[in-house]
Amino acid sequence: MRARASSLRLALRNPGVAAGGGILVLLVAMAVAAPLLTDHDPTELTPRLRLRAPGGEHLLGTDMAGRDVWSRVAYGARVSLFIGFAAAVLALSAGTIVGLVSGYVRALDGLLMRVMDGLMAIPGILLAIALVSLSGASLETVILAIFVPEIPRVARLVRSIVLSIREEPFVEAAIGLGTPVRSILWRHILPNTLPALIVQGTYIAASAILIEALLSFIGAGLSPTLPTWGNTIAEGRDVFQRAPWIILAPGAFLAATVLAINVMGDGLRDTLDPRLAKRVGGVTQ
Amino acid sequence: MGRFLALRLIATIPVMGVVAIVVFLLVRIDRGKAAAQLCGDNCPPERLAEIMTRLGMDRPIWEQFAVWLVQLLEGDFGRSIQSQIPVLRLIGDRIEPTLSLAATTLLFSVVVAVPMGIVAAWQHGKWPDRLIMIFSVIGFSVPVFVLGYILILVFPLNLGWFHVQGFQSIRDGVGGFLSRIALPTLALSVIYIALVARITRTSMLEALSQDYIRTAYAKGAATHAVLIGHALRNAAVPIVSVIGIGLVLLIGGVVVTETVFNIPGIGRLTVEAILGGDHPIIQGVLLVFSVIYVLINLVIDVLYTMLDPRIRY
Numbered sequence: 001m002r003a004r005a006s007s008l009r010l011a012l013r014n015p016g017v018a019a020g021g022g023i024l025v026l027l028v029a030m031a032v033a034a035p036l037l038t039d040h041d042p043t044e045l046t047p048r049l050r051l052r053a054p055g056g057e058h059l060l061g062t063d064m065a066g067r068d069v070w071s072r073v074a075y076g077a078r079v080s081l082f083i084g085f086a087a088a089v090l091a092l093s094a095g096t097i098v099g100l101v102s103g104y105v106r107a108l109d110g111l112l113m114r115v116m117d118g119l120m121a122i123p124g125i126l127l128a129i130a131l132v133s134l135s136g137a138s139l140e141t142v143i144l145a146i147f148v149p150e151i152p153r154v155a156r157l158v159r160s161i162v163l164s165i166r167e168e169p170f171v172e173a174a175i176g177l178g179t180p181v182r183s184i185l186w187r188h189i190l191p192n193t194l195p196a197l198i199v200q201g202t203y204i205a206a207s208a209i210l211i212e213a214l215l216s217f218i219g220a221g222l223s224p225t226l227p228t229w230g231n232t233i234a235e236g237r238d239v240f241q242r243a244p245w246i247i248l249a250p251g252a253f254l255a256a257t258v259l260a261i262n263v264m265g266d267g268l269r270d271t272l273d274p275r276l277a278k279r280v281g282g283v284t285q
Numbered sequence: 286m287g288r289f290l291a292l293r294l295i296a297t298i299p300v301m302g303v304v305a306i307v308v309f310l311l312v313r314i315d316r317g318k319a320a321a322q323l324c325g326d327n328c329p330p331e332r333l334a335e336i337m338t339r340l341g342m343d344r345p346i347w348e349q350f351a352v353w354l355v356q357l358l359e360g361d362f363g364r365s366i367q368s369q370i371p372v373l374r375l376i377g378d379r380i381e382p383t384l385s386l387a388a389t390t391l392l393f394s395v396v397v398a399v400p401m402g403i404v405a406a407w408q409h410g411k412w413p414d415r416l417i418m419i420f421s422v423i424g425f426s427v428p429v430f431v432l433g434y435i436l437i438l439v440f441p442l443n444l445g446w447f448h449v450q451g452f453q454s455i456r457d458g459v460g461g462f463l464s465r466i467a468l469p470t471l472a473l474s475v476i477y478i479a480l481v482a483r484i485t486r487t488s489m490l491e492a493l494s495q496d497y498i499r500t501a502y503a504k505g506a507a508t509h510a511v512l513i514g515h516a517l518r519n520a521a522v523p524i525v526s527v528i529g530i531g532l533v534l535l536i537g538g539v540v541v542t543e544t545v546f547n548i549p550g551i552g553r554l555t556v557e558a559i560l561g562g563d564h565p566i567i568q569g570v571l572l573v574f575s576v577i578y579v580l581i582n583l584v585i586d587v588l589y590t591m592l593d594p595r596i597r598y
Contacts, residue, residue: 118303121582122575125537126555130311130567133559134318210428214537217430218544220559233430244438251431259426266422 007195007272016267023260027253031077040068042075042227053245060249063232064239069249072227076250079228080209080257083143087208088201091147095154096197100185102155103162113159116152124149128211132220142215142222146208154200161193195272202265206258213254229254293586297579304575305357308568309350312363315564316342362572363565365558372569375554382452383550385462386542387535389470394477395528401478402485402524403512406493417482424479429538433472433545440468450547469546473538477531484527488520495519521592529585536574 011017030037045065054061060069102112128145135141165171166189174184215221216230224231229250236246320340324333337343341352356363362372405417441449447468453461492498493516501511543552551570558566 114299115303117300118307121300121304121578122307122571123536123578125540126567126571126574127307129540129555129559130564130571133562133567134311134315134564206426211537213428214430214541218540218556218559220556240434240437241442244434247431247434251428251434255427255431258428259423262422262426 011268011271014267014271016263017271018267020260020262020264020267023256024264027077027257027260028081030074031081034071034074034078037074038068038071040071042067042071043225044068053243054249061243061245063235063243063246065235067227069232069246072232073229073250073253075227076229076232077253077257079222079226080212080254083139083146083212084205084209084257084261086143087147087150088205090143091150091154091204092197092201094147095151096158096190096193098151098155099158099193100162100189103159104166104181104185104189109159112155116155119149120152122149125211125214128215129218129220132215137215137220137222139222142212143208145215146211147204150204150207154197154204157196157200158193161196162189165189165192199265199269199272202261202268206261206265209254209261210258289590290587293583297583300579301576304572304579305354306350308572308575309353311564311571312353312568313346313349315568316340357572362569365566366563367561372565375566376551376569376573379549379551379554381454381550382548383539383543383552385452385455385466386469386473386539386548386550387532389466390473390477390535391528391532393470394474394481394531397474398478398481399485399517399524401482403489403517405482405486406489406516407508407512409490409493414486417486421479421483424475427475428541429472429476430541430545432475433469433542436468436472437545452548452550465546469542469548472545473535473542476534476538480531480534481524481527485520485524488523489516492516492520522589525588525592526585529581532578532581536578 012021044067046062046067047065052062054069060073063069063072098112098116102109102116127149131145131148132141171184171188174188179187212221212228213230213233216228217234219234221230222228224235232250233247233254236243240247320336320342321328321333324336334343341349360373362376364371365375368375401417405414408414437449440446448465451465453465455462489512498511498515501515506514539550540552540555542548543550544556547553555567555570558564558570
C-alpha cells in the first residue's frame, strides 16, 4: 500500500500530471457548478437576442436562437466529461476481462484475438456512426458506440501483460501453492496491469470526448436539444462567417479539455509505466 | 516471397470474416426494424411473420449470412433506401474527392513530419525537440473541425487566400484543385503530422543510440549522412507502420473535414446518409473502409520485408 501511495506522489510531482490534472479539476468544477456560474438557461430561446457578440450580459455571445453560449459551454462540460469518464471505465473493464481470459485461458486465446483483430480493422468512428444511426442516439447508445471500438486495444494490452507476468517466479510460486485461478488473476496479475490501464484510460477518455463532439457535429450525436459542445458547434456552422464565437468558444473548451487529459496521460505514462514510454498513446480523430 | 504473400493473404481471411459478421449483424438488426416498420403499429404477429418470410428472414441466421456474403462477393452491397441506386456505385461516384484529400494529406504530412522527427531526435532535449513535442501534443488534442474553422477564418475570410469550400478535380486544372484542397489538407494533416513526427523521433532516438552510429561518426561520416543513411534507414520500419495505422485516423478525420469544407466525398455521403436514415450506405462505407484498412496493412507487411531484410517469415 505504501508503494502505491508513493508512486502517486511521484506522479503528482510530474509537471504534466500537475498541469493537466489541475486544468481537469477546474473543468470538473465548472461542470458541477454550472448553475452557479451563469444566470442563463442554456436551452432558453430568446430570438430577440440572437447572434449577440461576446461581451456584457452574454460573456461568450449568443447563438442563432439567442441562447447564451457561455451557459451552453458550462453545461456542455457535464456531458463531455461524463462521456469521457464512462467510456474509459467501460472500455477498460470490458477490455480487461477479454484480455485476462485471453491471456490465461489458452483455448480461447486464438478465437478472442481474431475477433479483436477483426474489430480493430473496422474504423472506430464509422462503427460508432453505424451503431448510433441504427439504434438512435441516446446517452447510452453514444457511450456504447464510443467504448466498443476501444475494447480491442485494451484487451491486447492486458493480454500482453498477462502473458509476460504469468511466467514470473511469484506467479509460478502461487500456482505451485495451489492458489485458485481466480485469486491469481485478482491478487497477482490484475494489480500489475493497473499502471498501464490508468494511462490507457486517459487516452480513451480524451478520444471519447472528441468522438462525442464529432458525432454531434455531423448530426449523429445526442439530441440537438441538449447543450453539448458538439451540438453548439454544429449549430454555429451556417452562421460561422457572421458569428464565429458560436464555434470557437466551445471548440476552445473542447481542445483544452482533450489537451489537459492528454498531457496528464503522458505524464502518468512517464512516471507510472516507463515500459510504455516509447509507445505512442491512443489517438483518435 | 511468394510463400510469405500466400500466408499473409490467408491470415486476412479471419479478420475479414469478423468484419463481415459485425456488419452483417448491423444489417440484420436494421432489416428486422425495417420489417416491423413495414408492418406498422399494432401489427399482428402472423402478418409480421409473413413479411419476414417474404424477405427471407425466417431462414436460419447462418443461411441469411451466406446469402448476404455471396451477394457481397458478387459486388452487390445493397441499394440506397432513398435513391434506390446501388451503394457501391454511390461510393464509386464519391470516392475521388476523398482519395484526393487522403493522398494530399498523406504526402504533405510525411514530407513535413519525417524531417521534423529527425530534427527532434538529432537535437534531443534542446529547444527544437521541445517545440516539436509541444506541437505534437497540441496536434493530438485540437479537433479537426475546430482547426478547419480557424483556418477558414484566417485564410479565405481575412487574407483572401485559397477557396473557402468545395472541390475541383485535379483533371480540371491543378491550380483550382490546389486552391480548394490546401486548407482541408492542412486541417487534416495536423494530427497525422503529430503522430508521424513523434514516432520518427522515437525510433530515430533508438537508432542513434546504437554502436554503428558511433562507428559511422568515427570514420568521419557527415552528420546528414549518418542521420539519413544510417539512422533513418534503420528507423524506417516503425515509421512506415505508423503511416499505415495513421491512415485509419484519417478516415474519421475525412468525414468531418469534408463537412467543414463542403467536399462532396465519402464523408459527405456518410453524413447525408445519417441525416436521411439511409443505413445501407453507412454499412457499405463501413465495409469498404474496413477492406481498405486490411489491404493497407497487407501492403505495409510486404513493405517491411523490403525495408528490413532481417524480417523473414
